[in-house]
Amino acid sequence: MPMAGSQQAGWNCVLTAASLAACSAGRRGCARPSRLIARNNNSNNSNNNNDNDNSNNDYNNNSSNSLITIVNNINSNNNNARSRYLGMRPDPSSPREAWAVAAAREPVRQGRVSSVLQVPPEIERPAYLLPGIEIDEQTGLYAHPWMVDTEVKTPDQIAAMRTAGALAHEALQVAGRAVAPGVTTDQIDAAVHEFIVSRGAYPSPLGYMGFPKSLCCSVNDILAHGIPDDRPLQDGDILNIDVTVFINGHHGDTSSMFLVGSPDPAALLLCAAAQRAMMAGIELCGPGVDFREIGIAIQDVSDSAGLHCSEHFVGHGIGSYFHGAPEVIPYENEEDMGIMLPGMTFTIEPILVEHLDASYKIWDDKWTYQTLTNARSAQFEHTLLITEDGYEILTGPSVDYLALAGLHRPS
Numbered sequence: 001m002p003m004a005g006s007q008q009a010g011w012n013c014v015l016t017a018a019s020l021a022a023c024s025a026g027r028r029g030c031a032r033p034s035r036l037i038a039r040n041n042n043s044n045n046s047n048n049n050n051d052n053d054n055s056n057n058d059y060n061n062n063s064s065n066s067l068i069t070i071v072n073n074i075n076s077n078n079n080n081a082r083s084r085y086l087g088m089r090p091d092p093s094s095p096r097e098a099w100a101v102a103a104a105r106e107p108v109r110q111g112r113v114s115s116v117l118q119v120p121p122e123i124e125r126p127a128y129l130l131p132g133i134e135i136d137e138q139t140g141l142y143a144h145p146w147m148v149d150t151e152v153k154t155p156d157q158i159a160a161m162r163t164a165g166a167l168a169h170e171a172l173q174v175a176g177r178a179v180a181p182g183v184t185t186d187q188i189d190a191a192v193h194e195f196i197v198s199r200g201a202y203p204s205p206l207g208y209m210g211f212p213k214s215l216c217c218s219v220n221d222i223l224a225h226g227i228p229d230d231r232p233l234q235d236g237d238i239l240n241i242d243v244t245v246f247i248n249g250h251h252g253d254t255s256s257m258f259l260v261g262s263p264d265p266a267a268l269l270l271c272a273a274a275q276r277a278m279m280a281g282i283e284l285c286g287p288g289v290d291f292r293e294i295g296i297a298i299q300d301v302s303d304s305a306g307l308h309c310s311e312h313f314v315g316h317g318i319g320s321y322f323h324g325a326p327e328v329i330p331y332e333n334e335e336d337m338g339i340m341l342p343g344m345t346f347t348i349e350p351i352l353v354e355h356l357d358a359s360y361k362i363w364d365d366k367w368t369y370q371t372l373t374n375a376r377s378a379q380f381e382h383t384l385l386i387t388e389d390g391y392e393i394l395t396g397p398s399v400d401y402l403a404l405a406g407l408h409r410p411s
Contacts, residue, residue: 128209176241227368240379349380
């Protein structure tokens with residue numbers, strides 16, 4: 001579950017795509033908003049509110065090239081490659097056409113949110129649900145000892161993190177198998193909730209800062225923090241499902257994109273680029289690496305794909321706490337978070353947006369971020385451990401979202 005970054009006073013929180021395009025060629029020279037992890041500023045800015053209704057090497061650059069091959073086969077009308085893809089639309093031929101396609105797409109609208117699901121009383125709760133928890137004044141998040149300094153885990157803590165990460169991976173697979181046209185995100189939430197509590201774990205998002213559900217479900221033009229509701233998934237939708245579990249006193253956090261029916265080729269390429277960006281950030285991790293290198297690697301992928309990497313959300317430290325130091329910023333930045341050390345655990349979770357679109361608004365639920373132009377986003381996330389000689393993906397391997405949708409990478 002990504003942390004929302006607040007912005008410095010004086011920044012307009014609704015950035016237009018046109019203003020981004022004007023400086024997109026010089027992104028790395030642009031001033032950046034401060035990367036505080038507070039969410040409380042959002043509730044004070046009414047302009048943002050919506051007032052309407054274990055390694056993962058299988059997912060490297062080669063997998064993206066394979067997916068491009070899939071899309072090229074679709075667009076070239078190759079009879080040998082058409083059996084699965086006849087219903088898919090070709091890529092727009094120009095940026096203007098791409099914007100027109102996005103504008104014609106129906107935006108996701110707020111649905112009905114069902115009542116809060118119950119968790120058996122014998123299941124351990126995270127600290128932020130216990131009486132007497134304090135709020136950190138600077139960030140607006142639940143206070144704990146690792147808000148500023150990055151924790152180095154003990155062997156026992158690492159073992160607990162492995163357990164939490166493995167269960168989060170299983171829960172994400174449960175979510176992915178439930179995705180289908182006509183299924184509501186509320187039904188997916190219920191299935192994952194039932195699975196998590198059946199394993200004696202707590203669904204970390206439930207009750208966190210008032211969040212009412214057990215996972216985040218962000219469909220199409222929803223950037224992040226989508227609350228599951230009664231909107232049925234439709235053929236052609238793409239969605240991110242973000243799952244976090246709390247077990248043995250520790251959290252495991254992961255997310256993946258999933259495909260509903262037959263999304264268009266642009267959606268496939270967006271998802272592939274987002275996964276490639278996450279893996280680019282992961283693959284350079286290791287002892288002694290500056291955390292800023294992650295943002296450089298991710299932005300290189302985003303820029304080369306002609307996509308915008310959202311600057312409103314960051315990865316985060318994780319452990320017995322849900323969100324902590326360091327902030328893992330997914331674009332080139334100057335924020336000194338120090339260097340990676342063995343025993344550190346954190347998430348990498350860039351959000352990429354099509355059409356270089358940086359616009360957004362926040363729904364009146366104070367959680368859901370949505371683009372203003374119907375531009376879609378895609379995100380993947382893993383929880384990492386820094387080891388003595390590299391890294392370990394605690395929530396790996398990545399869910400094969402293409403195979404779940406009936407798409408297969410060329411051999």
